[in-house]
Amino acid sequence: MPFPRSPVATLQPDMCPTTRANATLSPAAARPGVVLFGIRCRFTFGVLRQLLLASGRIDVRAVLLPGPPGVSHPLPVRLRTDDAFLAAYTGASYALPAPSSAATATLLHRLQPDVIVVACYPFKLPQQLVGTARCGAFNVHPSLLPALRGPDPLFWTFRAGDGEAGVTLHQLTERFDAGPIYRQARLPYADGTPEAELETQLAQLGGQLSVELIEALHAGPVATSTQDDAKATYAPWPEAADFVLRPVGSARAAFNFVRGVRERGTPVFLELDGEHLRIDEALAWRTEMPSEKLASADGISVVQFDEGVLVARVTRIAAERSHRG
CATH class of the missing domain: 3.40.50.170 (Formyl transferase, N-terminal domain)
Incomplete structure (x- = not known):
């Protein structure tokens, strides 16, 4: 108007x-x-x-x-x-x-x-x-x-x-x-x-x-x-569940999300095959697909998404801890 x-x-x-x-x-x-x-x-x-x-x-x-x-x-x-x-x-x-x-x-x-x-x-x-x-x-x-x-x-x-x-x-x-x-x-x-x-x-x-x-x-x-x-879409204040990722969609998107919101101080978690992983640092994303969803070496994990893989440092934690506000 x-x-x-x-x-x-x-x-x-x-x-x-x-x-x-x-x-x-x-x-x-x-x-x-x-x-x-x-x-x-x-x-x-x-x-x-x-x-x-x-x-x-x-x-x-x-x-x-x-x-x-x-x-x-x-x-x-x-x-x-x-x-x-x-x-x-x-x-x-x-x-x-x-x-x-x-x-x-x-x-x-x-x-x-x-x-x-x-x-x-x-x-x-x-x-x-x-x-x-x-x-x-x-x-x-x-x-x-x-x-x-x-x-x-x-x-x-x-x-x-x-x-x-x-x-x-x-x-x-x-x-x-x-x-x-x-x-x-x-x-x-x-x-x-x-x-x-x-x-x-x-x-x-x-x-x-x-x-x-x-x-x-x-x-x-x-x-x-x-x-x-x-x-129109809406962008509300995020809740705890909004900081939880699943290995679907793009590894690039997951990488950009983890790196983007890191300064907020709220950890990002990954739900994978019943496990809950805290993503401590997103290191890179790549297009190649490993044969397993999670491959660890020297503290580095490679997580397969629908599109590409996320290379990150992660910590396995109890499921209930990952959803605390």
């Missing part, structure tokens, strides 16, 4: 209200003002980095983060990050009460954003809040929507393990991750890529696309494509 617009938009529909008002100003004064909603995480900060790198073209007016329980008004905060570039950010940043609160609405009206960008913010923004953005509002989602809507698309990207990832920029609507698509780009990743590396790459790509889209929205209407709900 279209975003609420200022009545001024009906006077000159080929230009957002701020662009029309700034048409006679210098390029520096006419930069679109942006507010970023996110959390303290690699993806939010990666998108923010790209927005700040484009500071000559856009104006990041504030970074807005979820506040602690019980907070009733926006609290000025500093961005705590090991990234020296982001740590040097001197713009406004706030910890917010609920997005539906009057205090949050007051802050947004004071900031007067031309564009709202969302990257990993865990709460739905009310449409009244979305409507404070004069030129539009969008979410940066690390999947190729409508695939993998939901809170943890990276986990399920690695669970598929096919080496294909992507990012989508879509309008904010009443439903999470379901709005019309502005921009979308695929990002192939190398076998064995860890989650931190892929998340950083997706954030960089999403941030670069965001800069392009912000400028386009500021200039006028931008075409969108409607998501096909019939093709």
